[in-house]
Amino acid sequence: MIIKVINKSNNVLPSYETLHAAGMDLRAYIDAPITLKPLQRKLISTGLYIELPENFEAQIRPRSGLALKHGIGIVNSPGTIDADYRGEIKVLLVNLSDEDFVVNNGERIAQMIIARHETAQWQEVEVLSETSRGTGGYGHTGRG
Ligand SMILES: O=c1ccn([C@H]2C[C@H](O)[C@@H](COP(=O)(O)OP(=O)(O)OP(=O)(O)O)O2)c(=O)[nH]1
Numbered sequence: 001m002i003i004k005v006i007n008k009s010n011n012v013l014p015s016y017e018t019l020h021a022a023g024m025d026l027r028a029y030i031d032a033p034i035t036l037k038p039l040q041r042k043l044i045s046t047g048l049y050i051e052l053p054e055n056f057e058a059q060i061r062p063r064s065g066l067a068l069k070h071g072i073g074i075v076n077s078p079g080t081i082d083a084d085y086r087g088e089i090k091v092l093l094v095n096l097s098d099e100d101f102v103v104n105n106g107e108r109i110a111q112m113i114i115a116r117h118e119t120a121q122w123q124e125v126e127v128l129s130e131t132s133r134g135t136g137g138y139g140h141t142g143r144g
Protein backbone atom coordinates (compact mmCIF):
# COMPACT_ATOMS: atom_id res chain seq x y z
CA MET A 1 0.00 0.00 0.00
CA ILE A 2 1.05 3.61 -0.54
CA ILE A 3 0.96 6.08 2.37
CA LYS A 4 1.48 9.84 1.96
CA VAL A 5 4.26 11.13 4.21
CA ILE A 6 5.92 14.46 4.95
CA ASN A 7 9.47 14.05 6.22
CA LYS A 8 10.72 17.14 8.08
CA SER A 9 13.64 15.23 9.56
CA ASN A 10 17.14 14.77 8.22
CA ASN A 11 16.71 11.00 8.47
CA VAL A 12 15.82 8.46 5.81
CA LEU A 13 12.17 7.39 5.76
CA PRO A 14 11.26 4.44 8.00
CA SER A 15 11.82 1.15 6.23
CA TYR A 16 11.38 -2.56 6.76
CA GLU A 17 14.74 -3.97 7.84
CA THR A 18 14.04 -7.45 6.42
CA LEU A 19 11.86 -8.83 3.63
CA HIS A 20 8.87 -9.85 5.74
CA ALA A 21 9.27 -7.54 8.74
CA ALA A 22 5.97 -6.37 10.23
CA GLY A 23 7.33 -3.08 11.50
CA MET A 24 9.24 -0.18 10.03
CA ASP A 25 11.83 1.29 12.37
CA LEU A 26 11.24 4.90 13.43
CA ARG A 27 14.20 7.20 13.97
CA ALA A 28 14.59 10.02 16.49
CA TYR A 29 14.69 13.53 15.03
CA ILE A 30 16.33 15.70 17.69
CA ASP A 31 18.71 18.70 17.72
CA ALA A 32 20.89 17.28 20.45
CA PRO A 33 21.15 13.95 22.31
CA ILE A 34 18.40 13.38 24.88
CA THR A 35 19.20 11.64 28.16
CA LEU A 36 16.60 9.48 29.87
CA LYS A 37 17.39 8.96 33.51
CA PRO A 38 16.11 5.81 35.24
CA LEU A 39 12.28 5.81 35.27
CA GLN A 40 12.20 9.04 33.24
CA ARG A 41 9.91 9.30 30.20
CA LYS A 42 10.26 11.71 27.29
CA LEU A 43 8.33 12.37 24.09
CA ILE A 44 10.73 11.93 21.18
CA SER A 45 10.09 13.59 17.79
CA THR A 46 10.39 11.76 14.49
CA GLY A 47 9.81 14.65 12.06
CA LEU A 48 7.26 12.46 10.25
CA TYR A 49 3.67 13.33 9.34
CA ILE A 50 1.49 10.75 7.61
CA GLU A 51 -1.91 10.42 5.96
CA LEU A 52 -3.28 6.95 6.57
CA PRO A 53 -6.22 5.66 4.52
CA GLU A 54 -9.57 5.26 6.34
CA ASN A 55 -9.79 2.13 8.51
CA PHE A 56 -6.03 1.93 8.97
CA GLU A 57 -4.00 2.80 12.04
CA ALA A 58 -0.30 2.86 12.82
CA GLN A 59 0.86 1.18 16.02
CA ILE A 60 4.00 2.44 17.72
CA ARG A 61 5.71 -0.45 19.43
CA PRO A 62 8.99 -0.90 21.34
CA ARG A 63 12.10 -2.49 19.85
CA SER A 64 12.91 -5.66 21.76
CA GLY A 65 16.69 -5.13 21.54
CA LEU A 66 16.49 -1.74 23.28
CA ALA A 67 14.11 -3.26 25.82
CA LEU A 68 16.40 -6.20 26.62
CA LYS A 69 19.74 -4.39 26.58
CA HIS A 70 18.72 -1.00 27.99
CA GLY A 71 15.26 -1.36 29.57
CA ILE A 72 13.74 1.05 27.04
CA GLY A 73 9.98 0.76 26.65
CA ILE A 74 7.10 2.87 25.39
CA VAL A 75 4.78 4.13 28.11
CA ASN A 76 1.60 3.94 26.02
CA SER A 77 2.60 0.85 24.07
CA PRO A 78 1.25 0.23 21.56
CA GLY A 79 0.78 3.90 20.69
CA THR A 80 -2.04 4.59 18.26
CA ILE A 81 -1.74 6.87 15.23
CA ASP A 82 -5.26 7.60 13.96
CA ALA A 83 -6.00 7.89 10.25
CA ASP A 84 -7.22 11.47 10.74
CA TYR A 85 -4.12 12.60 12.69
CA ARG A 86 -2.05 15.18 10.80
CA GLY A 87 0.42 16.06 13.55
CA GLU A 88 3.96 14.83 14.01
CA ILE A 89 4.44 11.20 14.99
CA LYS A 90 6.09 11.09 18.41
CA VAL A 91 7.30 8.25 20.60
CA LEU A 92 6.90 8.24 24.39
CA LEU A 93 10.02 6.41 25.55
CA VAL A 94 10.62 5.35 29.14
CA ASN A 95 13.84 4.14 30.71
CA LEU A 96 13.06 1.16 32.95
CA SER A 97 16.73 0.41 33.65
CA ASP A 98 18.87 1.71 36.50
CA GLU A 99 21.27 3.53 34.17
CA ASP A 100 20.98 6.67 32.02
CA PHE A 101 20.11 6.04 28.37
CA VAL A 102 21.08 8.54 25.66
CA VAL A 103 18.97 8.90 22.51
CA ASN A 104 20.85 10.28 19.50
CA ASN A 105 19.48 11.88 16.36
CA GLY A 106 18.79 9.26 13.70
CA GLU A 107 18.71 6.38 16.17
CA ARG A 108 16.05 3.71 15.62
CA ILE A 109 13.91 4.06 18.74
CA ALA A 110 10.67 2.21 17.95
CA GLN A 111 8.82 0.41 15.21
CA MET A 112 5.60 1.25 13.43
CA ILE A 113 3.08 -1.34 12.27
CA ILE A 114 0.38 -0.38 9.79
CA ALA A 115 -2.80 -2.28 10.60
CA ARG A 116 -6.35 -2.42 9.30
CA HIS A 117 -9.14 -1.90 11.83
CA GLU A 118 -12.92 -2.05 11.85
CA THR A 119 -15.18 0.87 12.73
CA ALA A 120 -18.01 -0.51 14.86
CA GLN A 121 -21.55 0.62 15.62
CA TRP A 122 -23.40 -0.53 18.75
CA GLN A 123 -26.49 -2.73 18.75
CA GLU A 124 -27.87 -2.43 22.27
CA VAL A 125 -29.54 -5.65 23.54
CA GLU A 126 -30.77 -7.15 26.84
CA VAL A 127 -29.17 -10.61 26.52
CA LEU A 128 -25.96 -11.97 24.98
CA SER A 129 -25.60 -15.47 23.47
CA GLU A 130 -24.70 -18.39 25.78
CA THR A 131 -21.24 -19.98 25.55
CA SER A 132 -19.39 -22.77 27.44
CA ARG A 133 -17.03 -20.13 28.89
CA GLY A 134 -19.82 -17.87 30.01
CA THR A 135 -18.48 -15.26 32.40
CA GLY A 136 -15.36 -17.28 33.37
CA GLY A 137 -12.04 -15.54 32.90
CA TYR A 138 -8.80 -14.53 34.60
CA GLY A 139 -7.41 -18.09 34.79
CA HIS A 140 -10.80 -19.83 35.07
CA THR A 141 -9.59 -22.69 32.79
CA GLY A 142 -6.68 -23.45 35.13
CA ARG A 143 -2.96 -22.94 34.82
CA GLY A 144 -1.22 -25.91 33.23
O1 LIG B 1 2.51 7.18 20.59
C1 LIG B 1 1.77 8.03 20.07
C2 LIG B 1 0.39 8.05 20.33
C3 LIG B 1 -0.36 9.04 19.72
N1 LIG B 1 0.19 9.95 18.87
C4 LIG B 1 -0.64 10.93 18.19
C5 LIG B 1 -1.42 10.28 17.03
C6 LIG B 1 -2.77 10.03 17.58
O2 LIG B 1 -3.73 10.02 16.55
C7 LIG B 1 -2.92 11.18 18.55
C8 LIG B 1 -3.85 10.91 19.70
O3 LIG B 1 -3.41 9.76 20.37
P1 LIG B 1 -4.33 9.07 21.49
O4 LIG B 1 -5.72 8.93 21.02
O5 LIG B 1 -3.62 7.84 21.92
O6 LIG B 1 -4.21 10.11 22.67
P2 LIG B 1 -5.31 10.82 23.56
O7 LIG B 1 -4.71 11.06 24.87
O8 LIG B 1 -6.61 10.06 23.52
O9 LIG B 1 -5.43 12.21 22.81
P3 LIG B 1 -6.61 12.75 21.89
O10 LIG B 1 -7.62 13.29 22.83
O11 LIG B 1 -5.95 13.80 21.05
O12 LIG B 1 -7.12 11.61 21.06
O13 LIG B 1 -1.61 11.43 19.07
C9 LIG B 1 1.55 9.90 18.59
O14 LIG B 1 2.10 10.69 17.83
N2 LIG B 1 2.29 8.94 19.22
Ligand SMILES: [Mg+2]
Pocket (backbone or CB within 6 Å): none
Ligand atom coordinates in the same frame (compact mmCIF):
# COMPACT_ATOMS: atom_id res chain seq x y z
MG1 LIG C 1 -7.65 9.64 21.70
